[in-house]
Amino acid sequence: MSLRKYLDNIKPTFEKGGKLHAFRSVFDGLETFLYVPNTTSVSGTNIHDAIDSKRIMSFVVIALLPALLFGMYNIGYQNFAAAGKLAEASFWNMFMFGFLAVLPKLIVSYVVGLGIEFAWAQWKGEEIQEGYLVSGIIIPMIVPVSCPLWMLALACAFSVVFVKEIFGGTGMNIFNVAVAARMFLFFSYSSAMTGDRVWVATNSIFGLGNTLPDTFTAATPLGQLATGSMPDTSLADMIIGFIPGSIGETSVIAIAIGAVILLWTGIASWKTMGSVFAGGIVMAVLFHALGMTPIQWYEHIVLGGFCFGAVFMATDPVTSARTETGKYYYGFFIGALAVIVRVMNPGFPEGMMLAIFFGNMIAPLIDYCVVQCNISRRAKRVTNEK
Amino acid sequence: MSLFSKQNKEAFINPLNLDNPILVQVLGICSALAVTSQLKPAIVMGLAVTIITAFSNVIIASIRKTIPMRIRIIVQLVVVAALVTIVSQILKAVAYDVSVQLSVYVGLIITNCILMGRLEAFAMMNKPWPSFLDGVGNGLGYALILVIVGAFRELLGRGSLLGFQLIPQSVYDAGYMNNGMMTMPAMALILVGCVIWVHRAYFYKEK
Numbered sequence: 001m002s003l004r005k006y007l008d009n010i011k012p013t014f015e016k017g018g019k020l021h022a023f024r025s026v027f028d029g030l031e032t033f034l035y036v037p038n039t040t041s042v043s044g045t046n047i048h049d050a051i052d053s054k055r056i057m058s059f060v061v062i063a064l065l066p067a068l069l070f071g072m073y074n075i076g077y078q079n080f081a082a083a084g085k086l087a088e089a090s091f092w093n094m095f096m097f098g099f100l101a102v103l104p105k106l107i108v109s110y111v112v113g114l115g116i117e118f119a120w121a122q123w124k125g126e127e128i129q130e131g132y133l134v135s136g137i138i139i140p141m142i143v144p145v146s147c148p149l150w151m152l153a154l155a156c157a158f159s160v161v162f163v164k165e166i167f168g169g170t171g172m173n174i175f176n177v178a179v180a181a182r183m184f185l186f187f188s189y190s191s192a193m194t195g196d197r198v199w200v201a202t203n204s205i206f207g208l209g210n211t212l213p214d215t216f217t218a219a220t221p222l223g224q225l226a227t228g229s230m231p232d233t234s235l236a237d238m239i240i241g242f243i244p245g246s247i248g249e250t251s252v253i254a255i256a257i258g259a260v261i262l263l264w265t266g267i268a269s270w271k272t273m274g275s276v277f278a279g280g281i282v283m284a285v286l287f288h289a290l291g292m293t294p295i296q297w298y299e300h301i302v303l304g305g306f307c308f309g310a311v312f313m314a315t316d317p318v319t320s321a322r323t324e325t326g327k328y329y330y331g332f333f334i335g336a337l338a339v340i341v342r343v344m345n346p347g348f349p350e351g352m353m354l355a356i357f358f359g360n361m362i363a364p365l366i367d368y369c370v371v372q373c374n375i376s377r378r379a380k381r382v383t384n385e386k
Numbered sequence: 387m388s389l390f391s392k393q394n395k396e397a398f399i400n401p402l403n404l405d406n407p408i409l410v411q412v413l414g415i416c417s418a419l420a421v422t423s424q425l426k427p428a429i430v431m432g433l434a435v436t437i438i439t440a441f442s443n444v445i446i447a448s449i450r451k452t453i454p455m456r457i458r459i460i461v462q463l464v465v466v467a468a469l470v471t472i473v474s475q476i477l478k479a480v481a482y483d484v485s486v487q488l489s490v491y492v493g494l495i496i497t498n499c500i501l502m503g504r505l506e507a508f509a510m511m512n513k514p515w516p517s518f519l520d521g522v523g524n525g526l527g528y529a530l531i532l533v534i535v536g537a538f539r540e541l542l543g544r545g546s547l548l549g550f551q552l553i554p555q556s557v558y559d560a561g562y563m564n565n566g567m568m569t570m571p572a573m574a575l576i577l578v579g580c581v582i583w584v585h586r587a588y589f590y591k592e593k
Contacts, residue, residue: 148561162576188567 007031026118029128053170057133059265063258064137064312070254071247072098075145076209078200078244082218083210097209101201102247105140108149112156113139120165131170131177131318132160138178138312141248142305142353143185144198151189155181175360176319182353194349196223199244218244222304222342226349230294231303238302249308259311268315271327276310277301279335283343293343300339309352310335319360323370330366334359389515397508397516401523408531408578409585413499417491418532419574425548427487428536432529434477434492436522438469439501443521445469446509453510462505463496470495500524535577543568 013020014027031037033054076094080086113132121128139156159181164173186193196219202212221231221243233243241251249255262268284297293300300306314320314334321330334355341351348354407413414435421431445465446453453461474492477485485492495501504524509517540546542565545553553562567573 150561151563184567187570187572188565189563190566192563 004035007034023122026122026128029118029121032127053129053131054133056267057131059267060134060262060312061137063261063267064134064141064248066254066257067248067251067308068102068137068141069095070241070251071141071249072102074098074241074250075101075201075247077242078218079202079209079212081242082200082202082212082216085210093208097201097205100205100208101145102140104149105143105147105152105247106137108153109139109156110136112153113160116157116160116165120169126169129170131164131173135159135177135181138248139181142178142182142246142308144193145201145247146198147185147192151185151192155185155188158184171318173318174364176313176316176356179313179353179356179360183357186353194223195219199246220245220304220349221299222349225293225295225342226346231299235299235302238299243303246305246308249305252302252307255307255311262311262315267317268311269317269320269327271324272315272320272331273310275328275331276314276335279332279337280306280310280339281335282332283336283339287339287343300342304342304350305352306335306338309338309356313352313356314359319363321363321366321370323367326363326366326370329370330359330363333362333366394516394519397512398519398523401520401527402530403527403589406527406531406585407500407503407524408528409582410590411500411503412582413503414528415575415578417494417498418528418535418578419571421488421491422532422536422539422574423543423569423571424487424540425533425536427484428532429529430477430481430484431488431491432525432532434473435495435498435500435528436525438466438473438495439504439525440518440521442466442469442501443504443509443517444514446505447512447514447517450510458506458510459502462502466501466505467496500528531578531581534581535574538577539568539574543573 011027011031014023015021020027036052036055073091073095075098076089076096077086077098079097080089080094110132113136117132118128120126136156139159140152143152159177163175163180164170164177167173182193192198196217199220200212200216200218201209202214202216203209204211219227221233221238224231231238237243239252241254243250259268259273263270263273280301281297284293284300287293288295288297295303310331314331321327334352337358338351338355341348341354345351401407404410408415408418417431417435422428442462442465446462449461470493473495474485477488477492504521508520512520537547540548541552545551545558545564565573
């Protein structure tokens with residue numbers, strides 16, 4: 001417990017009147033992140049779970065790691081595949097290249113997002129709510145690898161300030177912070193977020209990887225679909241994740257590992273997650289039967305950000321529907337809308353981001369309807385008994 | 387009453403800051419979001435609203451005692467519609483490209499809530515001169531916000547101001563890109579929100 005002792009030793013410097021009082025929020029945040037605070041409420045009866053929001057977020061970050069690590073490897077894989085040097089490249093070569101490509105994004109995302117959160121907490125004299133722990137790792141995972149760092153920084157700042165802090169901070173936001181960051185990037189700098197030039201890293205980093213010619217293009221399978229051609233990747237590649245795409249979204253297997261962790265620990269709701277898939281499958285089967293989409297329903301599910309969104313973003317407990325029945329409607333709406341956008345709007349090859357955003361928007365309405373239904377049903381029961 | 391008495395000054399100054407139609411009363415938002423994607427139409431729109439508010443205020447104030455209360459809205463509308471038509475025709479004659487950019491929003495000044503609000507709340511019970519000052523003040527208060535939002539949107543969305551390229555090509559070559567969302571009304575709403583935020587924080591005190 002030397003760390004505990006050390007923290008206790010330096011604690012007074014951060015209290016009011018201490019030398020480093022200006023960094024109180026930083027210290028507070030770190031301390032409660034490392035150790036569950038043992039302070040309890042002084043009034044009323046409260047039931048306290050052993051796990052608090054910071055521990056929940058750590059679990060989500062752990063669940064995201066497989067997808068992130070695979071994403072790094074896939075960046076290297078795509079780069080070497082594009083250069084035609086797949087046979088000579090070792091696993092570590094490819095992974096290190098991807099690691100070096102993603103690391104700056106992670107750092108920028110956390111520095112900007114947490115920086116704003118810490119500063120805000122200090123300014124308002126509040127405790128730090130580390131809601132950004134999860135958003136900070138998701139945001140770099142849902143952008144293309146060639147997304148410039150300044151854009152990422154801007155998007156993080158925008159979403160933390162305008163989507164989270166002005167609504168009252170962690171737990172009060174109506175929109176998912178990571179989705180909002182991607183929306184901002186998508187609508188602000190669409191040429192850097194879609195198309196067939198952004199999905200593969202084209203520059204070598206510290207001598208690792210290959211520099212590809214300027215004319216190099218690689219479309220995502222959904223991008224190919226939107227332009228009217230069939231995706232030329234095999235189903236196995238789609239499931240394992242060896243396709244161009246946003247950093248963390250390509251591998252269904254890595255996401256499935258994360259999903260198991262989330263469901264096993266009970267952090268994500270299986271109702272939301274399952275109904276997102278149900279909605280997507282129903283819609284995709286319907287569209288395929290109507291001849292509006294050339295690919296099968298299972299390809300719709302494994303391609304693009306569908307799995308990533310369903311597992312990590314639609315299940316966000318803050319922005320999803322809170323009533324248990326509402327979760328079914330909420331998830332189904334998101335899954336169905338994602339496929340509808342993909343198939344019916346040629347301007348958007350991928351619809352998961354928009355679907356989750358709209359889902360967040362109507363989640364309070366769903367909750368309201370579910371609660372009102374319940375009330376009127378019970379009221380009827382009472383009047384019938386009389 | 388002297389020409390620039392304290393009351394008259396307040397009628398002119400207050401709408402610029404503490405009683406700003408957009409920032410405090412949150413009126414006229416729709417046109418403020420629609421026409422501010424560039425600075426030039428924002429300025430023209432602001433001026434048009436200023437002129438129309440000022441003169442419709444004067445006209446209504448001078449005939450306020452003869453207007454029957456039960457049909458006052460339609461009388462006000464006729465006056466405003468006449469002025470809007472004049473302004474719109476002048477715009478088409480002297481600044482055709484801007485009038486095309488503003489499209490329906492010049493005609494929609496008729497339904498601008500700031501205008502109707504000032505006519506109902508001020509011109510109907512005040513003399514022409516204070517009404518004129520009130521109209522100019524409210525119009526300029528509206529124009530001020532339009533110019534602020536328009537300047538930000540054009541600078542960040544197109545890299546220019548009034549059509550002159552301000553952000554040099556070398557910056558674009560270094561990787562900078564125009565923010566496409568700035569040209570959409572959604573971002574205008576966020577910008578107006580930011581202006582209101584700053585205004586509340588530094589100028590406006592809750593009573």
